[in-house]
Amino acid sequence: MQKIINYGLIILSLFIGIVFYFSFDVEEILWNKYEQESISSEQIKSDSTKDYTGLKAGEGITTITNLADWDKVLNDIDYVKVIPKSIEKTNVYSLSKWSEHYTKKSNGTSWRKLAEVKETSFDISANYTPYYMIELEDGNSILAQMNRAIAKKIERGEKIELPLGKKIGFSKEAKNLLRTICDEKNVSTDYVLYTIDNNWQAENVDTIFYIKLVSAFVLFIVLAVILQLVYDKFFCKHC
Numbered sequence: 001m002q003k004i005i006n007y008g009l010i011i012l013s014l015f016i017g018i019v020f021y022f023s024f025d026v027e028e029i030l031w032n033k034y035e036q037e038s039i040s041s042e043q044i045k046s047d048s049t050k051d052y053t054g055l056k057a058g059e060g061i062t063t064i065t066n067l068a069d070w071d072k073v074l075n076d077i078d079y080v081k082v083i084p085k086s087i088e089k090t091n092v093y094s095l096s097k098w099s100e101h102y103t104k105k106s107n108g109t110s111w112r113k114l115a116e117v118k119e120t121s122f123d124i125s126a127n128y129t130p131y132y133m134i135e136l137e138d139g140n141s142i143l144a145q146m147n148r149a150i151a152k153k154i155e156r157g158e159k160i161e162l163p164l165g166k167k168i169g170f171s172k173e174a175k176n177l178l179r180t181i182c183d184e185k186n187v188s189t190d191y192v193l194y195t196i197d198n199n200w201q202a203e204n205v206d207t208i209f210y211i212k213l214v215s216a217f218v219l220f221i222v223l224a225v226i227l228q229l230v231y232d233k234f235f236c237k238h239c
Contacts, residue, residue, distance in 0.1 A: 009227045017220030024215060026208045028149035044079055054163045054197025057081040066138035075167040075191055082162045084134035087154040092177045093118045093128035098202035117173045126205050133187050141185060144193040165195035
């Protein structure tokens with residue numbers, strides 16, 4: 001009986017550690033500390049070869065408020081900004097642009113090809129970027145991909161201006177998986193607004209993972225010890 005209780009306390013501690021791992025939003029903490037320079041339309045014109053996607057929008061950047069404005073945007077060329085009224089996450093994800101397409105063995109050789117698109121209810125991998133539906137000022141919605149930290153702020157009801165984004169095409173496989181929910185919401189699957197700073201994500205993805213992992217592991221160990229001490233002191237006086 002004593003062993004069963006001990007194992008139960010360990011399992012409880014492990015469960016709390018796992019919940020903490022998925023709920024501890026390290027990405028938002030790091031993103032909030034990230035100081036970005038505002039990029040104006042003049043800066044973009046002066047050096048159009050540079051990728052400004054995901055950076056803070058400055059003066060002269062077109063604001064998209066309705067579908068008519070969105071339809072006028074030149075895909076892969078124009079930079080725009082949006083202040084969503086609301087957001088809804090889909091269960092469809094694309095392989096992140098900063099991720100390797102193959103997992104690697106310890107000796108550095110390629111092993112298994114990662115799926116380009118996934119459909120899942122569990123947002124558990126930083127290697128994949130969710131597709132969101134964001135509502136414009138006119139009540140219509142478009143597809144978008146963004147930093148998870150920004151998406152969560154919008155979900156909480158905050159009025160957030162998205163970083164510089166581009167209207168881009170995306171895979172047929174993703175479109176097929178999105179078709180049902182987009183048809184229900186009357187959202188086009190022709191293009192997606194991509195607003196992610198790939199450089200920042202690539203630089204921080206490992207940091208985010210290891211901070212979450214170490215924090216959850218420490219919490220697991222501390223909880224396991226504390227729960228065992230509490231049990232021994234108050235419930236196991238005659239063990």
